Amino acid sequence: xxxxxxxxxxxxxxxxxxxxxxxxxxxxxxxxxxxxxxxxxxxxxxxxxxxxxxxxxxxxxxxxxxxxxxxxxxxxxxxxxxxxxxxxxxxxxxxxxxxxxxxxxxxxxxxxxxxxxxxxxxxxxxxxxxxxxxxxxxxxxxxxx
Amino acid sequence: xxxxxxxxxxxxxxxxxxxxxxxxxxxxxxxxxxxxxxxxxxxxxxxxxxxxxxxxxxxxxxxxxxxxxxxxxxxxxxxxxxxxxxxxxxxxxxxxxxxxxxxxxxxxxxxxxxxxxxxxxxxxxxxxxxxxxxxxxxxxxxxxxxxxxxxxxxxxxxxxxxxxxxxxxxxxxxxxxxxxxxxxxxxxxxxxxxxxxxxxxxxxxxxxxxxxxxxxxxxxxxxxxxxxxxxxxxxxxxxxxxxxxxxxxxxxxxxxxxxxxxxxxxxxxxxxxxxxxxxxxxxxxxxxxxxxxxxxx
Numbered sequence: 001x002x003x004x005x006x007x008x009x010x011x012x013x014x015x016x017x018x019x020x021x022x023x024x025x026x027x028x029x030x031x032x033x034x035x036x037x038x039x040x041x042x043x044x045x046x047x048x049x050x051x052x053x054x055x056x057x058x059x060x061x062x063x064x065x066x067x068x069x070x071x072x073x074x075x076x077x078x079x080x081x082x083x084x085x086x087x088x089x090x091x092x093x094x095x096x097x098x099x100x101x102x103x104x105x106x107x108x109x110x111x112x113x114x115x116x117x118x119x120x121x122x123x124x125x126x127x128x129x130x131x132x133x134x135x136x137x138x139x140x141x142x143x144x145x
Numbered sequence: 146x147x148x149x150x151x152x153x154x155x156x157x158x159x160x161x162x163x164x165x166x167x168x169x170x171x172x173x174x175x176x177x178x179x180x181x182x183x184x185x186x187x188x189x190x191x192x193x194x195x196x197x198x199x200x201x202x203x204x205x206x207x208x209x210x211x212x213x214x215x216x217x218x219x220x221x222x223x224x225x226x227x228x229x230x231x232x233x234x235x236x237x238x239x240x241x242x243x244x245x246x247x248x249x250x251x252x253x254x255x256x257x258x259x260x261x262x263x264x265x266x267x268x269x270x271x272x273x274x275x276x277x278x279x280x281x282x283x284x285x286x287x288x289x290x291x292x293x294x295x296x297x298x299x300x301x302x303x304x305x306x307x308x309x310x311x312x313x314x315x316x317x318x319x320x321x322x323x324x325x326x327x328x329x330x331x332x333x334x335x336x337x338x339x340x341x342x343x344x345x346x347x348x349x350x351x352x353x354x355x356x357x358x359x360x361x362x363x364x365x366x367x368x369x370x371x372x373x374x375x376x377x378x379x380x381x382x383x384x385x386x387x388x389x390x391x392x393x394x395x396x397x398x399x400x401x402x403x404x405x406x407x408x409x410x411x412x413x414x415x416x417x418x419x420x421x422x423x424x425x426x427x428x429x430x431x432x433x434x435x436x437x438x439x440x441x442x
Binding site: 001002003004006009011012013014015016024029031047050051053054055056057058059060061062066067069070071072073074076077078079080081082083084 | 146147149152153154155156157158159160162163164166167234235236237238239240241242258259260261262265266267268269278279282283285286287289290291294
């Protein structure tokens with residue numbers, strides 16, 4: 001699926017952050033025309049979402065989530081071994097509380113990379129060094145769809 | 146206005162590129178494995194997993210490097226059969242997950258190894274919201290990850306222990322197009338044979354090479370005197386193989402020590418090679434190897 005900005009006749013580009021989607025029933029994805037700046041959102045229904053998830057790919061491009069071995073299995077199992085949770089948030093620039101890590105791990109595989117980026121950017125813009133569940137609630141309030 | 150073809154990319158997700166990368170990773174893994182064989186039956190409860198484990202043991206004792214992929218995602222038993230405890234920690238590296246090392250050095254990967262406790266079920270979401278389509282979707286992706294993300298290393302044989310039914314075969318055929326063949330397993334009961342014929346017909350129609358048909362639990366072997374007696378009353382399995390135009394690989398008597406060995410994580414075949422059941426397993430393996438050799442030429 002591709003999106004075209006009709007007035008500009010330009011392809012719209014996927015926005016790789018600015019979304020925080022905790023549901024596996026729908027994919028929310030923002031597209032922006034780089035010429036006029038117009039932004040739109042694509043929202044999928046449950047069946048479209050299930051079809052995309054079958055591919056085991058990430059919206060917005062590959063991130064460390066999809067590079068993690070057995071990333072989809074490890075992150076999608078309701079009960080899975082701790083060792084599988086390799087795609088935990090990086091801790092080099094910000095610190096994630098365990099509650100925040102657990103919550104980001106519940107974001108569906110196919111949008112988790114974008115959600116992490118959204119949270120990190122949100123924290124960075126505000127000079128926040130520790131990401132906790134309260135901050136994630138704030139992110140969800142501001143950008144979640 | 147520009148058309149779909151005029152737009153060079155998908156706008157940034159590069160879905161096709163991601164799928165290609167997945168395929169390349171899978172290919173890189175499978176290229177290190179000489180022969181891939183699926184063991185299946187349309188029917189459950191015919192001893193597929195026990196037979197798979199003992200065929201693997203026989204191959205390993207012949208000096209082959211052997212692995213088993215437990216494709217029975219919801220009823221995994223291979224880890225337990227080969228003595229890999231549920232509590233064993235997974236060795237995860239950037240490149241993949243190390244397989245469990247079972248009896249006789251057989252490398253295994255099974256959903257059981259990914260679950261934290263022995264009684265943990267395979268559930269893809271918490272709660273009741275998982276739809277049948279969602280679960281089916283997750284299982285397809287899970288099977289690909291189990292194959293592609295396991296550091297199998299170089300293997301002579303990878304045995305794929307299939308779940309009951311023949312529906313997962315479509316998935317395996319897509320993931321492993323170079324599959325050497327399938328071993329169909331039945332027991333000598335009318336019901337099992339009725340269902341297994343559907344699996345044979347399906348695989349024939351799909352163009353999947355059928356190595357042959359095994360009659361498991363053909364007779365009962367007394368553990369004290371090695372005398373054999375009938376367990377089931379069914380059609381002649383050999384005649385069934387002939388009717389379906391496939392090879393009959395042999396009849397394997399039921400030996401109660403198989404389940405005893407299962408509990409201890411030891412391999413029945415390794416300890417009872419000279420028993421009627423052990424000899425029958427050997428005979429089946431010989432015929433599987435003949436098939437592989439003749440098709441490799």
